[in-house]
Amino acid sequence: MTAVAAGRPASPARADDLQVAGMAPLSTVDWPGRLAATVFCQGCPWDCSYCHNPTLIPPRTPGTLPWQDVLAFLRRRRRLLDAVVLSGGEATRQAALLPAAREVRALGFAVGLHTAGPYPRRLEAVLGDVDWVGLDLKALPEDYDDVVRRPGAGHLAWECLDLLVASGVDHEVRTTVAPGSPAVRHAVEIARRARDAGARAFALQVVRTEGTREEFTHAHAAADQRAWQQEVATLDDQVRALDLDRYDLRPA
Numbered sequence: 001m002t003a004v005a006a007g008r009p010a011s012p013a014r015a016d017d018l019q020v021a022g023m024a025p026l027s028t029v030d031w032p033g034r035l036a037a038t039v040f041c042q043g044c045p046w047d048c049s050y051c052h053n054p055t056l057i058p059p060r061t062p063g064t065l066p067w068q069d070v071l072a073f074l075r076r077r078r079r080l081l082d083a084v085v086l087s088g089g090e091a092t093r094q095a096a097l098l099p100a101a102r103e104v105r106a107l108g109f110a111v112g113l114h115t116a117g118p119y120p121r122r123l124e125a126v127l128g129d130v131d132w133v134g135l136d137l138k139a140l141p142e143d144y145d146d147v148v149r150r151p152g153a154g155h156l157a158w159e160c161l162d163l164l165v166a167s168g169v170d171h172e173v174r175t176t177v178a179p180g181s182p183a184v185r186h187a188v189e190i191a192r193r194a195r196d197a198g199a200r201a202f203a204l205q206v207v208r209t210e211g212t213r214e215e216f217t218h219a220h221a222a223a224d225q226r227a228w229q230q231e232v233a234t235l236d237d238q239v240r241a242l243d244l245d246r247y248d249l250r251p252a
């Protein structure tokens with residue numbers, strides 16, 4: 001008896017199953033150069049200390065915004081927006097992401113995706129249905145577990161980078177730097193490896209404390225802010241010198 005014959009075949013995911021925690025009706029920064037609405041999907045398998053929306057991490061918390069309400073909003077905004085960014089949490093965690101992306105495209109919007117890359121196979125499955133991806137590279141593979149505070153994360157986001165580059169989908173790789181973090185020590189090497197892997201655009205994001213947990217806010221406040229500004233300026237110069245096709249520094 002085969003596994004499929006033994007049990008009921010899995011139902012295909014439906015867009016209506018997407019657990020949406022909220023939506024930003026207009027953003028000019030979530031997909032640089034686009035006027036986008038941003039949809040925040042519930043749940044993330046990682047637990048970064050600097051997460052600026054930790055309430056989106058628990059995967060069993062149900063969404064608060066029905067998918068049909070998202071679509072109704074988008075229909076009303078067709079002339080005012082040109083894109084929708086599916087963000088998180090971690091959007092690729094949910095199987096409903098793929099049918100949701102297709103429904104957004106069917107309304108005539110370009111589809112952007114934010115991902116931290118914990119699920120390479122799921123990213124691969126959705127790449128044909130999105131127009132742009134913002135991929136977080138949080139650290140070198142060997143430092144990943146310290147940043148995302150989960151074991152075995154090291155190779156996943158870097159595998160996602162390879163899949164993204166191979167797909168030809170437009171993208172931006174982003175690395176967030178915080179005082180004392182492994183990403184600060186290795187930001188230039190992360191950018192260099194991303195460039196060598198074929199990334200077309202790279203952004204260095206200086207961490208913001210808004211929305212982060214209290215322990216992170218306190219640790220950040222305790223850092224020497226002048227030294228931190230100098231460190232960021234030095235990193236900016238060093239990454240700029242790598243001559244990436246597109247490079248941005250995103251200040252806090």
Ligand code: SF4
Nearest residue numbers: 044046047048051116
């Ligand atoms: S991957 Fe993103 S959403 Fe998940 S814990 Fe880290 S910062 Fe938060």
